[in-house]
Amino acid sequence: MGHTRRNTIFALLTTLGLAFTLALFQSAQSSETEPISNAVCLDCHEDAAHSMLGTAHDPVGGKVSCVGCHAGPATAMHVEDPDTYKPVNPASVPADSVTALCTTCHVGAHPLNLNERDPHADANLSCTGCHEVHGNEHLSLLKDDENQLCLGCHQSARASFALPTHHPVEEGVVACRDCHISIAQSKKQRTAGGPSNTCVTCHGEFQGPFPYEHEAAVDYSVNEGGCLNCHNPHGSTFPMLLKQSYEAPHYSLCSQCHSVPKHLNNTQHGTQWSGVPCSDCHSDVHGSYVNRNLLDSSLQTQGCFLGGSGCHQM
Amino acid sequence: MMRRLIIATFLLAAGAGVAAAADGDSHWDGRVRLGGIYFDETGDATTMPETYNVYDGFSLSSLYLKGYTDPRTHLLLDLTNINQDARRGNLDFRRSGMLHLTSRYNESRWIFDPAGTVDANRKNWYSSLSVTPSKSLWFSANYGLQMRDGDRIGLTTGPEGWLGTQYDSKLHSYRLEAQARNSSGIGGTVAYDGVAQRDALNPDRERDGYVASANLNVSGLMTDRITHVVRGAIGRNEVRTSGLGFDLKSVQYTGVVRATDYLRLKYRFDGSHVDDEATTIRTDDYHHDIDATVNYRIAVISAGYGWEALDDDRAITTTNKFRGALSLRHPKNKVSGRIAFDTRNKDDKEATTLLRDTEYSRVDVRVDANPTGAVAVGARFSDRTRDLPDLGTTADGTMVTAYGAWHQLAGDDAIAVTEVGVDYTFADDEYGNLYGSEHIVTHVVTGRVGVTVFENLDLTGAVTYLSASEDLDLDKSIISVGAGYHFPRGFLADVKYNVYNYDDYLLTDRFYTANVVWFNVGYEFSTR
Numbered sequence: 001m002g003h004t005r006r007n008t009i010f011a012l013l014t015t016l017g018l019a020f021t022l023a024l025f026q027s028a029q030s031s032e033t034e035p036i037s038n039a040v041c042l043d044c045h046e047d048a049a050h051s052m053l054g055t056a057h058d059p060v061g062g063k064v065s066c067v068g069c070h071a072g073p074a075t076a077m078h079v080e081d082p083d084t085y086k087p088v089n090p091a092s093v094p095a096d097s098v099t100a101l102c103t104t105c106h107v108g109a110h111p112l113n114l115n116e117r118d119p120h121a122d123a124n125l126s127c128t129g130c131h132e133v134h135g136n137e138h139l140s141l142l143k144d145d146e147n148q149l150c151l152g153c154h155q156s157a158r159a160s161f162a163l164p165t166h167h168p169v170e171e172g173v174v175a176c177r178d179c180h181i182s183i184a185q186s187k188k189q190r191t192a193g194g195p196s197n198t199c200v201t202c203h204g205e206f207q208g209p210f211p212y213e214h215e216a217a218v219d220y221s222v223n224e225g226g227c228l229n230c231h232n233p234h235g236s237t238f239p240m241l242l243k244q245s246y247e248a249p250h251y252s253l254c255s256q257c258h259s260v261p262k263h264l265n266n267t268q269h270g271t272q273w274s275g276v277p278c279s280d281c282h283s284d285v286h287g288s289y290v291n292r293n294l295l296d297s298s299l300q301t302q303g304c305f306l307g308g309s310g311c312h313q314m
Numbered sequence: 315m316m317r318r319l320i321i322a323t324f325l326l327a328a329g330a331g332v333a334a335a336a337d338g339d340s341h342w343d344g345r346v347r348l349g350g351i352y353f354d355e356t357g358d359a360t361t362m363p364e365t366y367n368v369y370d371g372f373s374l375s376s377l378y379l380k381g382y383t384d385p386r387t388h389l390l391l392d393l394t395n396i397n398q399d400a401r402r403g404n405l406d407f408r409r410s411g412m413l414h415l416t417s418r419y420n421e422s423r424w425i426f427d428p429a430g431t432v433d434a435n436r437k438n439w440y441s442s443l444s445v446t447p448s449k450s451l452w453f454s455a456n457y458g459l460q461m462r463d464g465d466r467i468g469l470t471t472g473p474e475g476w477l478g479t480q481y482d483s484k485l486h487s488y489r490l491e492a493q494a495r496n497s498s499g500i501g502g503t504v505a506y507d508g509v510a511q512r513d514a515l516n517p518d519r520e521r522d523g524y525v526a527s528a529n530l531n532v533s534g535l536m537t538d539r540i541t542h543v544v545r546g547a548i549g550r551n552e553v554r555t556s557g558l559g560f561d562l563k564s565v566q567y568t569g570v571v572r573a574t575d576y577l578r579l580k581y582r583f584d585g586s587h588v589d590d591e592a593t594t595i596r597t598d599d600y601h602h603d604i605d606a607t608v609n610y611r612i613a614v615i616s617a618g619y620g621w622e623a624l625d626d627d628r629a630i631t632t633t634n635k636f637r638g639a640l641s642l643r644h645p646k647n648k649v650s651g652r653i654a655f656d657t658r659n660k661d662d663k664e665a666t667t668l669l670r671d672t673e674y675s676r677v678d679v680r681v682d683a684n685p686t687g688a689v690a691v692g693a694r695f696s697d698r699t700r701d702l703p704d705l706g707t708t709a710d711g712t713m714v715t716a717y718g719a720w721h722q723l724a725g726d727d728a729i730a731v732t733e734v735g736v737d738y739t740f741a742d743d744e745y746g747n748l749y750g751s752e753h754i755v756t757h758v759v760t761g762r763v764g765v766t767v768f769e770n771l772d773l774t775g776a777v778t779y780l781s782a783s784e785d786l787d788l789d790k791s792i793i794s795v796g797a798g799y800h801f802p803r804g805f806l807a808d809v810k811y812n813v814y815n816y817d818d819y820l821l822t823d824r825f826y827t828a829n830v831v832w833f834n835v836g837y838e839f840s841t842r
Contacts, residue, residue: 209558218590222630
């Protein structure tokens with residue numbers, strides 16, 4: 001990994017250096033103009049100071065200026081004539097304008113998602129759909145307790161979390177953001193640490209690579225793999241969050257893709273093989289260390305394979 | 315146990331000390347609730363994940379402390395469910411405009427057998443420190459540790475494969491990030507993420523990985539009508555024992571053009587390359603997406619098209635995507651509605667992949683009404699299909715959700731209903747393939763109500779009911795009632811009683827009933 005890592009670090013440092021130079025240059029330029037100070041605003045809007053104490057937008061102790069958000073041509077005039085001239089209120093401007101405003105400071109991956117193809121942006125929602133800057137005591141300035149805020153709009157997800165197997169969201173063990181913001185990394189999962197990265201953030205044992213991959217489990221596969229091919233992440237009526245049943249006689253979870261008649265109508269092993277679970281032989285369905293057909297290593301000692309006394313290829 | 319009690323007592327004393335030391339510049343709110351849990355269950359414990367982490371006995375149910383010593387220095391400590399077998403906590407410290415420290419801990423278990431004796435435990439630590447040396451710069455460092463140990467049982471009685479019957483692993487993850495921005499809308503981030511999986515039972519499962527990423531957000535360059543977002547990342551993940559790994563490269567560009575006050579155009583390119591040494595497969599994936607949105611008065615209309623090519627040296631597939639949506643809203647947002655569709659058709663011209671051609675479609679309709687600030691009602695309809703015509707496989711799902719909620723905005727009635735809410739979801743899922751079909755219909759109802767009596771007594775009730783039929787036949791319900799009373803001088807007491815029930819009428823030994831009572835006494839204070 002050494003050579004690649006050195007190149008990576010060099011590229012990162014170069015980018016960082018350019019960005020910081022640009023930022024500092026711009027800061028020096030902007031300091032030549034004197035913006036309206038927070039103290040001027042707080043003369044009248046004292047309640048705003050109290051409502052934002054302890055947050056990143058604290059107008060007294062922080063580094064954020066009121067006019068950073070309440071900008072616009074009317075702001076300067078508002079100081080002279082508050083009734084006639086109103087500064088911009090980010091809560092009442094179009095969604096994409098809010099996103100553009102917030103991302104002038106918040107340039108991490110999560111806020112930038114709203115500038116891209118994002119379901120919330122598509123539904124004309126912006127940062128202010130979930131976050132409230134003034135008068136908010138929730139962490140990250142969310143409008144409500146995190147999970148309840150999400151479930152307030154996504155009622156069908158609430159129903160999924162009531163199913164017999166589910167991720168323990170309502171129980172407070174898992175938060176919506178654990179999967180949906182993917183620890184503030186790039187929204188595109190594969191850039192942030194590997195295929196199906198969102199899932200392997202907790203279920204690391206499945207990340208691979210495996211010498212023998214199950215294509216259904218890797219999301220770069222041309223067969224459109226990924227954990228969600230077999231699992232419903234919110235909840236399921238089947239065990240282990242399975243998307244379809246894993247029951248005799250036809251194990252529809254597997255047979256949705258593997259229409260292999262010689263298996264389910266197999267007579268080579270006698271009738272006792274009819275309806276046998278796929279995993280009785282293909283035990284390593286998340287990827288195998290020993291066999292390209294994901295067969296269990298114990299079958300080797302049972303002489304199932306060519307070269308032994310068996311019929312199957314390794 | 316004694317150690318935990320000592321820690322809890324210490325935290326209580328610290329909270330009380332802080333409160334006592336409060337002077338004119340400091341301000342603290344706090345609450346502590348101590349009590350116990352009575353837990354009685356019969357049946358198959360695996361059927362009710364809601365009770366996996368409920369334990370009989372003493373519990374420090376809540377310790378909450380929030381405030382500041384001066385207007386710039388803030389602290390939040392929030393500990394919940396501290397008992398013999400579980401604990402959860404959050405710590406948040408901020409020096410406004412300078413640094414922010416956050417740390418959280420969570421412990422949970424998963425049950426694998428009906429008696430609840432085969433289980434695995436997961437302990438999660440996460441800490442993050444960020445500093446803001448100037449308005450233009452922001453640095454952060456995060457570290458996460460997930461520990462898992464215990465036993466497991468596979469889904470079937472066959473061989474357990476490499477997953478085995480035990481867990482003993484640690485997943486370390488860390489992230490270093492720097493952000494820089496200027497006042498005119500140019501900013502960027504560079505980040506380095508590392509991950510290390512360690513496994514005491516199977517060294518084959520140990521792996522290391524990293525991703526180095528950068529993004530740049532540019533708006534207001536020459537014109538304030540165009541925003542550019544560029545992202546790039548490279549990374550590697552490899553097995554420790556063999557050095558076998560895969561490399562990742564990715565670049566993304568999004569351009570947003572606010573062409574007029576009403577029209578927004580968006581173009582997105584997404585290219586990635588995965589080089590997997592295990593399979594010797596090199597996969598290139600290219601997406602192009604273009605969308606247009608018109609936002610005029612009460613209507614938002616959007617339409618988009620996407621094209622994707624996926625090439626892994628063995629096969630090439632292309633995908634065409636079409637999407638559109640219409641949203642309408644009342645001028646004062648009292649009523650809003652949206653209808654959207656999305657289709658995706660994958661074409662496997664060479665017919666070399668397992669799944670061959672694939673067709674997806676989805677239609678969503680939603681209506682929401684908020685006639686007063688206190689009332690919200692709405693409904694959703696969703697229909698989605700997936701067809702693999704060459705394999706004869708289909709999946710068709712329909713979901714309908716309706717909800718209603720009422721919140722009391724203000725009032726000083728002797729008996730006041732503070733909240734009422736009901737959600738209902740109906741889902742009808744059909745799956746078919748060459749061997750047979752499967753049909754599952756589910757109904758889920760959740761309801762909750764809150765009542766305040768003479769300002770001191772809070773009563774709550776909630777119900778969750780699930781029914782699954784057709785090829786399944788099971789019922790599940792959770793009924794909850796609770797009461798909390800605020801005594802003079804900040805003392806409080808609360809009790810909650812939950813009944814859990816699960817019945818599977820096809821598998822006769824799959825039933826479960828549990829009765830749980832939580833009871834607490836506590837104290838809350840505020841130096842306001």
